[in-house]
Amino acid sequence: MSDAGQVESLVTDPKLVEERRAQILKAATKLFSKQGFYRTTIQAVAKEAGISTGLIYQYFHDKDDVLFLTLINVLEAYEREIPKALDGISDPLEQLVRAFCAYCRIVDSLLDATVLAYRSTKSLPADRQDVIKARETATNQLLENCLAASAQAGLVRPVNTHLLVYQLVNFCHAWALKQWALRRRYDLDEYINQGVQILIEPFLSKTGASVLERLRNEGVVPGGR
Template identity: 35%
Template sequence: MAGTDAANAPAEAARAARSDARRRQILLAAAPLMERNGSQAVSMQSVATEAGVSVGLIYRYFSGKQDLIQAVTEGVLDDMGRRISQALEPEVDPVRQIAGAFAAYCTVVRDHRQAVMLTYRESNTLDEAGRQVIKEMEMRTVAPLRSAVDTAVEHGLLRPIHTELYAYDLLTIAHSWALKHWYFAPRVTFEQFVRSQTALMLSTAIPPDHRSRYPDLLGDLAEAHAPGAGPAVSRS
């Protein structure tokens, strides 16, 4: 029996990989379609056509449009969780952990911009159980960032701020790359957006006597209001 299970393992792994690939294919087609037109105007047939699969295949993986929206949202949050865990390297200065986690948030939003927009537009169509799952996933996603903020405050590297609000502020700013993409994209590159927002958010929280430790994160704002520094001078 054990030998049979071992012999079947490669085939099972291949089937699971094909199943995951099909799900991703369907979700990648559904997210932009629903974001452009609204879920009410999108039929499962149109999702199937966009994905290049049959309607029957979609129903093998998803029970309906609400299930699709739920899966799209959970996919974004799963990716955020993975990338933030990778960004929060142990033994790294907590302020740098915050900057790395924020960059990871922004990168996920950039890579899943239409899915993020869909989440904002259609989350109210989910049932109460679905919304609760999303809330719990988002709280788990934010938790490592809040932990880094807590540590930075405890070590005096950040002012005594409301750490939970600060963590959610960072998440909201990351989302703004999707929500206000029409405004930001023609004016700044994604990299400029991340650098500028990182500098702005950290400069409001890092005490003046610690700013000199983070010139690479704060840029021109590293010297603003530092001990003995005069008024900030525009360099434009």
Template identity: 35%
Template sequence: MKSRVNSKVSKQRNVDSSWLEDPKTLGMVKTQVENVDLVKARREQFVRSAIEVFCTNGYHSSTVKEIAQQAGVSPGLIYQYVSDKEDILFLALQLIVYTLKQGLPEAYNSTSNPVEKYCACFETYCRVIDANRHASMLTYRETKSLIPEHRGLIMGMELETNEIIAMAIRECIRDGFFIKVDVELFVYHTIMTAHAWSLKHWRLSRVTTIDKYIETNLRFLLASVLTDEGRVVFDKRPS
């Protein structure tokens, strides 16, 4: 499937360091360095390395020294930009939720048709997961390891992204394209399907492509909720 939203989604797949600049989280990790651009550049460098280390060794077994070695810097340098290993985990887990927080509104606003809105949001979600599989796995394994304040903020950001998908679903119900469903449950059914691409990538990548995965699962997800009118709209989507 070559979607019409791919060109828009590609901006979100090639994630730059903007995820380190979310106003909600910017001041929650202390640094000894005053140069904002330098802080952003250094944190991006070692946080991305930390994701690899955490996914390989597990968060609790990993050390700042190992992260430093992976990033090609000294442990002392890392401690100029964070206070401890938990700060690094917090910054790492922001990657997925912030990227979704930025990408889903663009997908939602890419069309006026509710069915197409839902499809665009699901595609964007899947492509963000595909581009950041290690970070996605980390959110499942280690969110519980955050301090309550950090964990609550990550969960809150997730709920913000969920609401965008929920809006599309409610519009589909309102306009007669979906039957009446439990919106929150259908949202989680949607996002868990997207996350399955990373959780079972070891197998799924051998039997399908991300494009086929998106299209096939859209049909699975919508088979039980589309009305006759909704099915007509779905089948006439731009390809």
């Protein structure tokens, strides 16, 4: 991989860099999400962040750079939060279910940012797009590992794990992308429950089904008895 993943800053103090970037990206995420990348000016981001325009160029090379890091930020939230949900869980199917639920909840907490990631990736130069795609693939891989292990363990019947994971992920993203259609018919718990019913339950073996039953009873999957 090239250095497309790196963003240079003119400022040397690493702590300050961290802090300022967070401040700028927070503002950028808000505005990009609301108005889109092209309708948002750097001046507006600076104002929202409470700093001067010029300062942004001390921490980012150009406007594309701000978008790039904004998107990376969203993807990193996924990569950070999902493993947390799996921590200490050994059963691969339980991991899968927990990861799926966690994913849905992260999307719900980053609704606008998730939409932004979908709409704006293509606004980046090709090498930057590749970095984003790689990150996305990495997140998918987390789920795929759980699913593959579940199949291996006989909890899930043979299935195209790759595409099923795509469907699971799509289902999570749809909560953000189609909010206008979904949020007036379901609340988040119902939505998650339905996702499990449509995209996981049909593929479970008997053993798998009993694991899911347990998770329902434990309240891991909402909407169970």
